[in-house]
Amino acid sequence: MDVEASLASTVKVQEAFRTLALLQLTYTLFPKSAEVSDGDCFDYVIVGGGGAGCVLANRLSEQPGVSVLLVEAGGDPPIESQWPALQTYTLRSYLDWNYTTTPDPVSQRCHKQHSGNLVAGRVLGGSTALSSLYYVRGNPRDYDTWADLLDDRNWSWDAVYPYFKKGEDLKDCEVLSSSCAKYYGTSGYLGLTRDPNPKSRRYLNAFKELNYSTPLDINGCSFSGYVQQMFMIADGVQQNTAYAYLSPVKDRANLHVLKHATVYEILFDSSDRAIGVKLTKDNKNMSVRARKEVILSAGTFNSPQLLMLSGIGPKEHLQELGIRVRSDLPVGFNYQNHVSVFVPFKMDYSRAPLVPTDPRRSSLFTSFIGSVPANGSADRIEYENVNYIVQHDSQDLLQFCAFYHGYENRICQTLFDESRGRDVLLSCAVMLYPESRGRVMLRSADIADPPLIDAGILRDERDLERYVGYIENTLRLLNTTLLRSVKAEVVDLKLQMCEGLELWSKPYIRCYVRCMVATLHHYLGTCAMGSVVDSELRVHGVRGLRVVDASVMPSNVGGPTTAAVVMLAEKAADIIKYGHHKNINNNQCEPEQYTHHEKDIEHKNFQFQETQKEHENVQYQEIQKEVTHASSSSQNPLEKTKKGSNMQILKIPMKNTKKGRT
Numbered sequence: 001m002d003v004e005a006s007l008a009s010t011v012k013v014q015e016a017f018r019t020l021a022l023l024q025l026t027y028t029l030f031p032k033s034a035e036v037s038d039g040d041c042f043d044y045v046i047v048g049g050g051g052a053g054c055v056l057a058n059r060l061s062e063q064p065g066v067s068v069l070l071v072e073a074g075g076d077p078p079i080e081s082q083w084p085a086l087q088t089y090t091l092r093s094y095l096d097w098n099y100t101t102t103p104d105p106v107s108q109r110c111h112k113q114h115s116g117n118l119v120a121g122r123v124l125g126g127s128t129a130l131s132s133l134y135y136v137r138g139n140p141r142d143y144d145t146w147a148d149l150l151d152d153r154n155w156s157w158d159a160v161y162p163y164f165k166k167g168e169d170l171k172d173c174e175v176l177s178s179s180c181a182k183y184y185g186t187s188g189y190l191g192l193t194r195d196p197n198p199k200s201r202r203y204l205n206a207f208k209e210l211n212y213s214t215p216l217d218i219n220g221c222s223f224s225g226y227v228q229q230m231f232m233i234a235d236g237v238q239q240n241t242a243y244a245y246l247s248p249v250k251d252r253a254n255l256h257v258l259k260h261a262t263v264y265e266i267l268f269d270s271s272d273r274a275i276g277v278k279l280t281k282d283n284k285n286m287s288v289r290a291r292k293e294v295i296l297s298a299g300t301f302n303s304p305q306l307l308m309l310s311g312i313g314p315k316e317h318l319q320e321l322g323i324r325v326r327s328d329l330p331v332g333f334n335y336q337n338h339v340s341v342f343v344p345f346k347m348d349y350s351r352a353p354l355v356p357t358d359p360r361r362s363s364l365f366t367s368f369i370g371s372v373p374a375n376g377s378a379d380r381i382e383y384e385n386v387n388y389i390v391q392h393d394s395q396d397l398l399q400f401c402a403f404y405h406g407y408e409n410r411i412c413q414t415l416f417d418e419s420r421g422r423d424v425l426l427s428c429a430v431m432l433y434p435e436s437r438g439r440v441m442l443r444s445a446d447i448a449d450p451p452l453i454d455a456g457i458l459r460d461e462r463d464l465e466r467y468v469g470y471i472e473n474t475l476r477l478l479n480t481t482l483l484r485s486v487k488a489e490v491v492d493l494k495l496q497m498c499e500g501l502e503l504w505s506k507p508y509i510r511c512y513v514r515c516m517v518a519t520l521h522h523y524l525g526t527c528a529m530g531s532v533v534d535s536e537l538r539v540h541g542v543r544g545l546r547v548v549d550a551s552v553m554p555s556n557v558g559g560p561t562t563a564a565v566v567m568l569a570e571k572a573a574d575i576i577k578y579g580h581h582k583n584i585n586n587n588q589c590e591p592e593q594y595t596h597h598e599k600d601i602e603h604k605n606f607q608f609q610e611t612q613k614e615h616e617n618v619q620y621q622e623i624q625k626e627v628t629h630a631s632s633s634s635q636n637p638l639e640k641t642k643k644g645s646n647m648q649i650l651k652i653p654m655k656n657t658k659k660g661r662t
């Protein structure tokens with residue numbers, strides 16, 4: 001198999017899925033597209049039905065007398081964004097805004113055109129419909145940092161923790177039957193399960209040998225260590241926010257979802273109050289009005305783009321483009337993201353036949369993650385280590401390298417050829433808290449022009465030096481019993497840029513990192529709380545306008561961002577409904593009083609190990625009974641309509657409307 005053939009076959013499968021989407025097989029799962037006319041008025045107009053927008057639309061429309069319009073540029077999530085392991089086919093497809101970074105003078109030297117693909121969903125559910133589905137809340141310190149930056153305890157860990165729980169519907173039997181269960185919500189919308197796998201177990205043991213903890217979970221009873229991670233998957237279906245939050249309320253009369261409609265400007269009255277938006281639908285322009293508020297949830301690239309197109313942004317930049325300045329704010333600055341560098345280990349020689357991936361499994365690869373603590377501090381996380389186990393000679397390796405990350409074909413071919421006959425462990429070190437910052441700017445005053453995105457990767461020299469430490473740490477894996485027993489080696493990618501440097505010496509690692517560093521898709525910070533919006537998410541300098549999405553996060557979190565975005569939208573919904581921050585501590589979520597003192601965490605880990613076994617036998621059986629009962633009674637419209645036809649494989653269980661949710 002060569003790279004060109006692998007890329008061509010990926011594109012072919014994407015084309016096939018696009019054709020399949022014409023059949024609208026998922027149509028019955030989502031709200032119908034609203035009939036909206038020019039000048040129509042709603043209480044709230046939400047722009048963007050993505051990670052945050054779907055959550056908000058659901059929660060705001062819980063109030064029966066309140067009308068909500070959700071405007072989304074894309075349509076319903078198709079099959080490939082409902083089944084977890086088909087994620088690859090959603091990237092750089094019609095479901096993606098297909099943005100790229102500006103050519104990078106410092107890093108990404110091993111990528112085609114020296115720029116990275118910035119995947120962002122253009123579909124109901126937004127980027128959560130294209131996601132790898134890892135569910136990680138991050139570290140309590142992340143939110144305490146927000147509170148410190150904003151000088152507002154309403155964003156501290158203690159204040160946000162109940163909102164994480166509010167969104168969650170933990171369905172993982174093993175975690176439910178352990179003492180970790182109490183740290184999760186079980187009556188929210190976002191279904192969560194893990195995908196434990198014996199293959200990853202032996203690797204977890206290798207990390208244990210390196211003195212890392214291997215707890216059951218890292219979302220509450222512990223925050224660091226190597227785990228078989230939690231996924232936003234339930235009953236084999238992706239829990240993108242459209243499926244999780246809109247499907248159960250798809251017939252709500254006061255919730256209107258306008259699909260395939262792109263907002264291009266925010267409308268203001270003479271007192272700078274947002275009163276609606278202008279949008280394009282079916283090549284026609286129209287306006288819709290908002291009685292109470294306009295809420296931007298268009299994501300880290302498009303929310304700042306819309307603000308700037310509407311006169312809210314850095315004065316000089318707007319004036320250069322001839323845009324009248326309404327409020328001079330640092331919109332587009334403070335862009336942050338996680339970046340990743342992988343180290344490929346070639347493992348056992350294997351003749352085992354390739355096993356095709358079950359599309360409802362968690363991802364293309366078996367994986368496990370580590371939240372790697374800084375030396376001597378169990379609750380201060382330094383970086384994340386995402387590990388993928390790839391079957392020998394699998395085309396998936398080429399797909400990951402050349403398609404997913406867009407590295408040069410030559411490098412991906414070397415990776416494939418040099419590891420022939422052997423399983424591969426791709427161990428990715430993810431920088432969670434880079435010092436470097438990028439910026440999102442307008443390319444022109446036309447919405448049709450994609451924003452200019454300077455990702456700023458490794459621009460701050462400290463990031464490069466920290467990466468040297470992460471990679472050296474990753475290489476320690478070679479000293480473990482497991483890797484020694486299979487005579488594991490690191491694959492030499494023969495990077496031209498690093499020729500002449502001694503392999504894995506510090507100068508080589510610096511060169512390797514500059515060459516191979518890749519952007520992930522956890523963008524945030526371009527309309528940050530504090531500088532662009534206040535801590536109740538209202539845009540400074542105007543009225544009637546909020547931003548609620550990843551762009552308002554003032555600083556990074558220690559894990560992929562969906563959990564934080566859903567929490568943020570859950571909290572924003574209450575702020576909007578009640579007119580102020582609401583303390584829900586004594587409400588339906590009943591959170592534990594949490595302190596993240598190191599000793600406390602160690603104690604909880606210990607308790608967990610001690611009590612886990614006791615709980616397991618009794619509770620597991622009870623839960624198993626419930627699960628069996630629930631799955632035998634679950635409704636499945638696709639299954640019903642397609643019975644007997646060869647489309648029967650397209651089983652997506654309809655999300656049940658839970659008691660107390662609507």
Ligand SMILES: Cc1cc2nc3c(=O)[nH]c(=O)nc-3n(C[C@H](O)[C@H](O)[C@H](O)COP(=O)(O)OP(=O)(O)OC[C@H]3O[C@@H](n4cnc5c(N)ncnc54)[C@H](O)[C@@H]3O)c2cc1C
Nearest residue numbers: 048050051052073126127132133134263521549550560562
């Ligand atoms: C490939 C990929 C993998 C990821 N993997 C993970 C993971 O494993 N775990 C995790 O926690 N997070 C993951 N994430 C990150 C996560 O999906 C995002 O953090 C989250 O979706 C951000 O939510 P948001 O509401 O800010 O933006 P989005 O979810 O991107 O939503 C923005 C929405 O606004 C719409 N929109 C934009 N402009 C307009 C306009 N002008 N008019 C109308 N609509 C508009 C878009 O079409 C989109 O639907 C991943 C993201 C990507 C892209």
